[in-house]
Amino acid sequence: MLKDKIDPSILSVAFRERSLCTRSGTCVGICPTGAIDLNDEYYPVLDAEKCTSCGLCGAVCPGGTVEYKKLNLLTFGDDHDPQTFDGRVEKTYVAYAADEQMRRGGAGGGVVTALLYDLLKHGDVDGCVVTRMRRDKPHLGEPFIARRYEELLESQGSRYTIIPANKIFQEIRETGGRYAIAALPCQVHGYRKAIQEDVVLNERISMVVGLFCGGALEPFIVPELLQTKGIRKEEIRDFQFRGGEWPGNMRAIMLNQDTRNLHYSNYKDGAYNYFTGLYMPKRCQTCLDGSCEFSDVSVSDAWTRDREGNYKFAAHSRILTRTKKGLELVQRASEHGTLIARDVSQDKNYETHRLQTRRKGMNAPLRTARWQRKGIPVPVYDRPVPPATLKEKWVERGVSFFLWLGQYKAFRYPAIKLLTSKYAIPLISFRLWLKKRKYAKAPKDATTN
16 A cells, blocks of 8 residues: 555556556666566556655656657757557668677577677677576576676577566666666566666666567466476476577476477467467557667567568578667677678568557557557557558457457467467368468568478
């Protein structure tokens, strides 16, 4: 309970409407008195005795209001909003890490790690904010500051579960030095707001490497997935969302060092597409930013395929440089030999990621507008809803129906148990066959994401 003296309207949105909380940890990281902590699901909890009603947590909260004009102004110096999925782009590259260990350990060729390592080894930063699975509870993720090559390797591999990365702002303020951060869109929104309120953070964080995001997954996904395979979370020492050969496989590393794959096929074709339909938080369902528009440089897998359905750039990532310093980072890392990059700025096939464009560029705004009309709490955006066909509107409703079903364990648990079992192999094979047909019908000079 909040003390009578505290006005809830000045606090983070979670204290008024929990479903709007991004769980980015920004409120924890900005609080000057340590009055905010997180519960087991990473929602903020307030210690009313420590709260001074300063209003900082409300000012930096990225959950309830997303002002694109303001975020453009804070990031690029003007308020122009291109209203495209990719946002502002200086140059586009396809790249991979030159370090073989870094490339093998990364989700998409180790590009994020390579960019951060180039900053670290040349003294541009003293540490990099990254994530890992917790050592004491490996079914949950946590942020930490990597200061050495070995620690950056520990952070490699995507983690799709919710992690409140911005809570690390507390440590940055207390420790000193200069930092780079690798962050998701909502975390970057919170960061851009936070550095306007906190001069110290503004001085100490010098680079933002953004991660594309199709939607995070609830923290309870790993325990439930383990349960479908008869594994207790206490029996694992690590969990990998994309372990092994690219594009990776969700797997558990057991205490006895054995590796247990938890689904068939690979991460892209046999796991993530199902999980996002069953474990995506409500706030993620109304997020419009899939390409991390307000970072200095954004990174995603290069999923582009040729007409035979094969990946053109396996174990590579696509890089969108947005700011001058983001572009300089990629160019320097290439010159230093840390990154092997190819400029594809003139190739129209790399302008957008089609699946995420549909998810974030069409479904999310349609869903947000529809929920708003029904009186369901949604974020406030200063972006218009894009024009949509009747088919697109019905697709959104169909997707939303399954997202709604995913709220209930009685539905999602048997569904995910089936979809990750051998009985799903025919479904996976059928989906891959459909993809190959689509690529075969594409124009000869076209590639497909």
